[in-house]
Amino acid sequence: MKILMVIAPKRYREEEFEIPAKAFLNAGVSFDVASTKTGICEGMVGGEQEASLLISDASEENYDGIVIVGGLGASDFLWKEEPLVELVKQFYEKDKVVGAICLAPVVLARAGILKDKQATVFETPASVELLKQGGANIVKVPVVSDNNIITANHPTAAEGFADIVLEKLGC
Template identity: 50%
Template sequence: MKILCAIAPARFRDEELLVPQQTFSDADVETVVASTHTGTCEGMIGATAEATVSFADVSPADYNAIVVVGGIGAQDVLWNDAELKRLVQEFNGAGKVVAAICLSPVVLARAGILPGREATVFRSPASIREIEKGGARLSERPVVTDGNVVTADGPSAAEEFARAILSLLL
């Protein structure tokens, strides 16, 4: 079992990567960190993570799920990343788990996989507009699972988010 964790190269939300990674590790699930390019990525509150693969070099066949981490870097970089959008579409098309937390559910909306689905997001005027524009039914719950898609609204939901992902995989 292997999960791809997609993060922005700068200003990803630390807990939204680290808490799920620990939860996955505790369940003997491997994680691989990907970003726009390989190398050291910096979190919003001081954590660092090594991206060992770039989005362009990911083969969805090698993974059971993709988890898109939030933070302001998600809005700055990931919302408009064509390679990440392609990955989200491919994972979803293969029926694999697609998950996003905080500001990153907008990536799912822009990838076109949310029409008719219930989803949540960290609430900002831009994120709410994008989720609704993407055809989702916006929920106020901190974690929402709709089919193979899991969304969460921010760092305080990180552990529940990780458990929801595992419940679809194990």
């Protein structure tokens, strides 16, 4: 079992990466880290994580699911990243697990996969508007699962988010 974890090159939210990553490894699920650039990515509070893969080089067929990490960098670097939007569509069309936390659910809305689905997001005027434009039914709870789509609204939801991703993966 292997998943693709996507982070912004700057200002990703560390605990939204680290808590799920640890849970995945503990469950025997490996992962690759992708971003808009390879090399060291900088978190919001001084953490670092290496991205070994460009989003544009990632292939859905190599993974059982995708998890997109939030933080302020998600809005700056990931919301309009067309290769990521296309990748999300591919995962969804193959009925694979698609997860996004904090500000990252906007990518799912841009991919068109939240239409008539329940979802949550870290609420800013822009994130709420973009989810509504994507047809999502916004639910104000920490973690929402609608079939194979899992969204979470805050770093404090990272553990519950990881648990549901693992459940959907069958772990």
